[in-house]
Amino acid sequence: MSNGVALDIQGLSKQFKGKRGLRVEALCGLTMQVPQGEVFGFLGPNGAGKSTTIKCLMGLIAPTAGSATIIGETIGSVESRMKVGFLPENPAFYDYLSAEEYLQFVGRTFRMPDDLLARRVEESLRLLELSDARKRPIRSYSKGMVQRVGLAQTMIHDPELYILDEPMSGLDPIGRALVKDIILDLKKRGKTVFFSTHITDDVEKVCDRVGVIVKGRLMALDRVETIMRSGIEGYVVQTKAGIGNHTALASFGLIRSSEVFREYSVPAGRFNEFTALVSHHALEITLIETKRKDLEAFFLEIVENVAR
Ligand SMILES: Nc1ncnc2c1ncn2[C@@H]1O[C@H](COP(=O)(O)OP(=O)(O)OP(=O)(O)O)[C@@H](O)[C@H]1O
Ligand SMILES: [Mg+2]
Numbered sequence: 001m002s003n004g005v006a007l008d009i010q011g012l013s014k015q016f017k018g019k020r021g022l023r024v025e026a027l028c029g030l031t032m033q034v035p036q037g038e039v040f041g042f043l044g045p046n047g048a049g050k051s052t053t054i055k056c057l058m059g060l061i062a063p064t065a066g067s068a069t070i071i072g073e074t075i076g077s078v079e080s081r082m083k084v085g086f087l088p089e090n091p092a093f094y095d096y097l098s099a100e101e102y103l104q105f106v107g108r109t110f111r112m113p114d115d116l117l118a119r120r121v122e123e124s125l126r127l128l129e130l131s132d133a134r135k136r137p138i139r140s141y142s143k144g145m146v147q148r149v150g151l152a153q154t155m156i157h158d159p160e161l162y163i164l165d166e167p168m169s170g171l172d173p174i175g176r177a178l179v180k181d182i183i184l185d186l187k188k189r190g191k192t193v194f195f196s197t198h199i200t201d202d203v204e205k206v207c208d209r210v211g212v213i214v215k216g217r218l219m220a221l222d223r224v225e226t227i228m229r230s231g232i233e234g235y236v237v238q239t240k241a242g243i244g245n246h247t248a249l250a251s252f253g254l255i256r257s258s259e260v261f262r263e264y265s266v267p268a269g270r271f272n273e274f275t276a277l278v279s280h281h282a283l284e285i286t287l288i289e290t291k292r293k294d295l296e297a298f299f300l301e302i303v304e305n306v307a308r
Pocket of ligand 2: 050051052089165
């Protein structure tokens with residue numbers, strides 16, 4: 001039973017034997033869950049342990065300790081594999097095949113009936129904008145097209161969960177936007193998406209929650225919305241010049257002033273005081289801009305703290 005949990009990871013750890021017998025702690029006791037229907041961003045710098053985690057989940061490498069289930073099925077089992085659409089870090093294909101042939105091949109490994117497979121191949125090619133190149137061998141594709149074939153093959157069996165290792169990597173801004181749209185569309189259809197990235201912008205746009213992994217350890221896990229809201233540092237507020245008594249606002253930092261407006265820097269904790277003064281002194285607010293610490297600043301702070 002999955003009880004609405006798509007991914008349940010308990011104390012997952014992986015040690016590699018590095019050079020000169022030195023052990024590399026690639027992943028240390030990762031514990032987390034992803035509920036069904038969520039888009040989860042697994043954010044971490046290079047070498048953080050993202051791909052190691054994903055390879056463990058897909059049964060490609062054995063964890064040193066810990067366990068995990070995918071929609072209630074133990075990782076490494078055939079049943080768990082059937083429920084996932086998986087995009088590896090550097091997808092390599094039989095590149096003498098065309099995208100269409102490759103997708104048919106993947107569908108057959110999932111034992112899909114021919115008519116359903118034909119429909120799903122059509123749909124995946126269309127979604128990933130590969131219809132025109134469908135008959136050409138993959139070796140003639142650009143890097144971005146190859147990445148899109150990788151994404152198309154994750155969808156072929158219409159899985160419940162998508163595990164994507166850096167799905168936006170190697171794509172131009174148009175390709176990135178396409179992938180983001182596809183992820184949001186999967187969410188609308190009730191699917192669960194777990195994807196890794198080191199780019200905070202990708203997370204900000206599409207994820208419900210984000211986990212930050214650094215040096216094999218989960219350093220933060222929260223709703224993206226909560227992080228963004230807690231990052232509000234203050235406001236830039238513009239008032240109309242020429243009406244009301246502006247001297248009442250003298251204790252706020254004046255950023256700019258012209259014949260038309262005055263612009264103040266208002267700390268988050270003094271916003272109510274500011275608006276109370278505005279209404280009391282017959283002033284008029286014309287614009288409010290939020291000054292926030294974005295997800296990137298949040299991420300960099302964590303990474304820098306770990307490095308210290
Ligand atoms: N087969 C291996 N043998 C030895 N060390 C390994 C092996 N695979 C990974 N590592 C080490 O484990 C750590 C985590 O690597 P991993 O590939 O999981 O990072 P990542 O977060 O996916 O990074 P990137 O953003 O660069 O893809 C790194 O220090 C890496 O060198
Ligand atoms: Mg990786």
